Amino acid sequence: MRSGRRPQGRSIAIRKQTETGLGSRIVRKSGSERRNLIGSDVGGGAARTRMQLHISPSMRSITISSSNEFIDLMKIKVAARHISYRTLFHTILILAFLLPFVFILTALVTLEGVNKCSSIDCLGRRLGPRFLGRVDASERLARDFYKILNEVSTQEIPDGLKLPDSFSHLVSDMKNNQYDAKTFALILRAMMEKFERDIRESKFAELMNKHFAASSIPKGIHCLSLRLTDEYSSNAHARRQLPSPEFLPVLSDNSFHHFILATDNILAASVVVSSAVQSSSKPEKIVFHVITDKKTYAGMHSWFALNSVAPAIVEIKGVHQFDWLTRENVPVLEAVESHNGVRNYYHGNHVAGANLTETTPRTFASKLQSRSPKYISLLNHLRIYIPELFPNLDKVVFLDDDIVVQRDLAPLWDLDLGGKVNGAVETCRGEDEWVMSKRLRNYFNFSHPLIAKHLDPEECAWAYGMNVFDLQAWRKTNIRETYHSWLRENLKSNLTMWKLGTLPPALIAFKGHVHTIDSSWHMLGLGYQNKTNIENVKKAAVIHYNGQSKPWLEIGFEHLRPFWTKYVNYSNDFIKNCHILE
Structure with missing residues (x-):
């Protein structure tokens, strides 16, 4: 055994309390389920967010995540070699220093909601899901709507389809008749084609009137x-x-x-x-x-x-x-x-x-x-x-x-x-x-x-x-x-x-x-x-x-x-x- 290396069964606990009220702790347990945790509570009430640090039993990966499963913030893989406790100790200290900043950004995300984009974390919130292969609800809705529009573009418009006279009437009909997305897209297409025909006829009428005026x-x-x-x-x-x-x-x-x-x-x-x-x-x-x-x-x-x-x-x-x-x-x-x-x-x-x-x-x-x-x-x-x-x-x-x-x-x-x-x-x-x-x-x-x-x-x-x-x-x-x-x-x-x-x-x-x-x-x-x-x-x-x-x-x-x-x-x-x- 290497000198200075501590027995496996021994547990180490480090606690640190910041002036801002943010707490962190590290717990190392022996056995096959070796896990290290660093946790922090941010905010209060419904806006509380708990951050966790997971260290794999093999000591080859470190994962930072939120307890409400909002996002996996960071995952670090360590090279396959022995790490001294001194190195681990310094690494944990650095992470403990950085975590308060990560916690603050996460709290802002939670408080602002998905649709707002006023803080600096907007870039990460938009790009993060793409890197992880995820799609937020708004993008999924737009994608589904594009798919429906493509389907409707090739369909025949039924004869005698009653069309609203304006957009406000269309919204009113949707509320009253509970249209599904496909019906809405079909009616919208029929309205657009009708308006295009009306505009075209008006343009030709204008040209005819102009011709008569010029003659x-x-x-x-x-x-x-x-x-x-x-x-x-x-x-x-x-x-x-x-x-x-x-x-x-x-x-x-x-x-x-x-x-x-x-x-x-x-x-x-x-x-x-x-x-x-x-x-x-x-x-x-x-x-x-x-x-x-x-x-x-x-x-x-x-x-x-x-x-x-x-x-x-x-x-x-x-x-x-x-x-x-x-x-x-x-x-x-x-x-x-x-x-x-x-x-x-x-x-x-x-x-x-x-x-x-x-x-x-x-x-x-x-x-x-x-x-x-x-x-x-x-x-x-x-x-x-x-x-x-x-x-x-x-x-x-x-x-x-x-x-x-x-x-x-x-x-x-x-x-x-x-x-x-x-x-x-x-x-x-x-x-x-x-x-x-x-x-x-x-x-x-x-x-x-x-x-x-x-x-x-x-x-x-x-x-x-x-x-x-x-x-x-x-x-x-x-x-x-x-x-x-x-x-x-x-x-x-x-x-x-x-x-x-x-x-x-x-x-x-x-x-x-x-x-x-x-x-x-x-x-x-x-x-x-x-x-x-x-x-x-x-x-x-x-x-x-x-x-x-x-x-x-x-x-x-x-x-x-x-x-x-x-x-x-x-x-x-x-x-x-x-x-x-x-």
Whole structure:
């Protein structure tokens, strides 16, 4: 026997009492059930917790646990060798020093309860069960509920299942009918699917209403046209010649800056002209050629006759005043306006025959946009005939009626197009997916053999709305004939090659004749998206409200409208009497 080693039968007891009232004791017993205990009572009453230290008979493991079986705090395995009593004594002293801290944390856990997590032991309380392979009640409940939800997701919802109208009604039904978890999950799924259908139907209804609002004429603008037309018949000054006879030679003078605008919207035309003149450093060099239809001609003429933009010059011409616009020269336009299938497509029921269950709101919105009645308007197709309508002009800037000019456009006439016909901004270089990420695949049906044969789906598209046209170069091409031939093919195919207006055939007709200009000249999308960057709007030379949310409509975006309304003359009697945009 090793010297200093005590006989087995001898028992040792060490007691220690701390000032905080925490007690500890060690009892060693002889025999086969050798066990050492260190115990402590923490708290009082119902919150009492007793901690115990268990030393195995073989002296190879030490376990610390609570008497209420809340948690096994620590288990230490000792290497398989003899331990001196001195080492054991020091180990027990160290554990006795640490135990009060462990007891305090355990008491906090007991007092706080399982669901609270405000003390430092929260980490141990959460991670401990996982290390020991245990799952608390909340996790077990969540796991069981996920299992039930997975089962219910594949089940058929019974016909005639009565669904609560709200969450409060659902809770009330649960209390009254004592639903089990599976029934609750099934009803919850049925309610969610119903709400999704309702939201989807509401979204489509919103898109339809927006389409009708965008296609209609606001009461104020209609009033303005009627009052100005009446003024034309009763006021000689409203019928005065535009421009004055002494300025007639300027209409074909290529030293001036000629703008072309085709519209039947008097208010929109006034904003385009006013903004261009006010933004110009040399307004005396500006000549506007405004083309309108026969019904709007008198009102349009009255407005510019009564509201001079001098020193700029304005010419008003009706479509009926162009001798060149005959059925022989424009055969396809005649077909487009008289073709029953085409008229039904643009003016018919846009919901009938549409499978809304398989259509996304965005796709539906695009289809509605492509069915705007303006796409079969003669005014919308006139841009392809500019060289013939203005045979004496060499270079012009074409503007849509939903734009605002914010910067001097005179440098556009000094722009070298490199022999190309059309100076335009490309629409595939931007970050947004709705306006400035357009390629030919966005406009054409590439499942059609003719389209697939002649076009590249990844080719970049360009924008109408602000275009610099070199008419001398244009007259040397067959752009108009190409435009007509592809329109005929699309009509023969029952509009299966493309749906959207005049831009697709122009993308084909101008192929190889487009010179890309800097995007700062023409910013698009103000009628599509309300998240337009205001700083970019301020910097752009021309801003374009292309899309349904025109600034003169109630559905226009309020934060983008001021860039347009700043050029509306609200002091004008006609504007005031028609209560426009009040």
